[in-house]
Amino acid sequence: MTSDPSDARTLAADIRWLDVLTGAERDRAWKSLRFARADAGAFVCRQGERIAGWVGVLEGLVRVASTDESGCTTTITGVLAGGWFGEGTVLKREPCRYHAQALCRCRLAILPAEGFDALLASSLRFNRFVMDQLNERLSQFIGAREWERLRRPDLRVACQLTQLHNAVLNPRAGTLVKLRQQELADLAGLSRQCVNRSLAQLQERGLVRVQYGGVQVLDAAALAREVEAGHG
DNA sequence: TCATTAAATTGTT
């Protein structure tokens, strides 16, 4: 992960939570923000180490996963551009229980713990934002347990798509989830060919629409139902 | 702006 302050002025608009702050709070938050790049495969945070701060993905895709004693890695969630992670670890000042790895070249924003705490202390609306974020994360972590039980590859793909779709906070259907099939394969723990076939199946059933550089989620509710049925 | 070329991504075996 390389530091790249030159990106600093490029996009304040891409950080959604800045909008919930007052002018003074926003200025202070902006000053404490740091920017970085991560190449494909680079670790944004390693399991057991301390996290640099609250991490936002401005561009690209980061996989949050845990590795158990036997060396088996489980994907917890993928974080697309616009998403933030690590709030739980920053709050508790604990070493990271999971690792975060860039799946492609990424641009990141980092709000160090001091800046994060300052906002929590001063802004009610920021607290609300973080609470919603934590709540979302909680359900994903619970889902990660069931994840391992999913055997059908198309359901694994459907599950990842559902989470990514939710993570970007898209209430409306027909939203494009921008990621390569290779990246989806990395998230789902499948080969690219397998993901390709699974996507074709899902498209056949009218649940998604496959296109170059992304997948349109046409019926998020139906996708979620399929995954749920797969658990049962 | 448009045509050509290179690079990236996808579909298939």
Add this chain to the structure above:
DNA sequence: AACAATTTAATGA
């Protein structure tokens, strides 16, 4: 894993 087909991005007139 390899290959062909398709799509995007880059280049230069």
